Amino acid sequence: MLTTYNATNGEFIHSNGGTWKLEGDIMTEKVEFHTDNSELVGTEFSFKVIITDSEIKIVDSNLIMNRIDHGAPGKLQGAWLMFGRIRDGKTQLRDTSRPRKTMKILSGTRFQWIAYNTETKQFMGTGGGTYTILNGDYTENIEFFSKDNSKVGITLKFNFEIADGKWIHKGFSSKGAPIHEIWNVRE
Numbered sequence: 001m002l003t004t005y006n007a008t009n010g011e012f013i014h015s016n017g018g019t020w021k022l023e024g025d026i027m028t029e030k031v032e033f034h035t036d037n038s039e040l041v042g043t044e045f046s047f048k049v050i051i052t053d054s055e056i057k058i059v060d061s062n063l064i065m066n067r068i069d070h071g072a073p074g075k076l077q078g079a080w081l082m083f084g085r086i087r088d089g090k091t092q093l094r095d096t097s098r099p100r101k102t103m104k105i106l107s108g109t110r111f112q113w114i115a116y117n118t119e120t121k122q123f124m125g126t127g128g129g130t131y132t133i134l135n136g137d138y139t140e141n142i143e144f145f146s147k148d149n150s151k152v153g154i155t156l157k158f159n160f161e162i163a164d165g166k167w168i169h170k171g172f173s174s175k176g177a178p179i180h181e182i183w184n185v186r187e
Contacts, residue, residue, distance in 0.1 A: 010152030
């Protein structure tokens with residue numbers, strides 16, 4: 001996932017991403033979402049990269065991505081797909097192989113969620129920022145939010161656990177609604 005936003009006011013500018021593979025110094029991306037050009041969804045791009053411990057440089061481009069952390073502390077580091085919700089005590093599961101996805105990617109210190117559909121090529125929304133984990137609480141600090149800049153600066157706190165490989169958290173959404181979500185590692 002590659003995202004651009006204004007760090008001063010949280011204005012969302014762009015996001016694109018999908019699956020990536022690296023063979024030698026050639027990176028290949030299969031686009032799953034692209035906020036500027038939905039026609040790119042489903043296409044593959046290959047490009048030469050130079051990877052060091054601190055950055056990834058795309059050769060023949062001005063794009064340099066700096067490492068923000070090394071995945072630590074990392075308890076939730078990785079890509080997660082929304083697997084289900086618990087409402088009124090009833091578990092409602094989703095088939096994560098379907099084209100409509102809500103994904104959350106976490107480094108050791110940062111998070112971003114995105115909702116998209118690979119079949120319709122629709123982008124529904126994204127948001128992200130920093131997060132912390134302390135005493136069973138997962139806390140998000142929102143730095144950008146594509147649908148509503150007024151959410152920038154909000155802190156959301158969730159009680160969480162990892163059970164049977166699933167990330168389960170419970171708290172309140174950015175709109176103040178109670179949520180109880182189940183996330184599964186993306187394979």
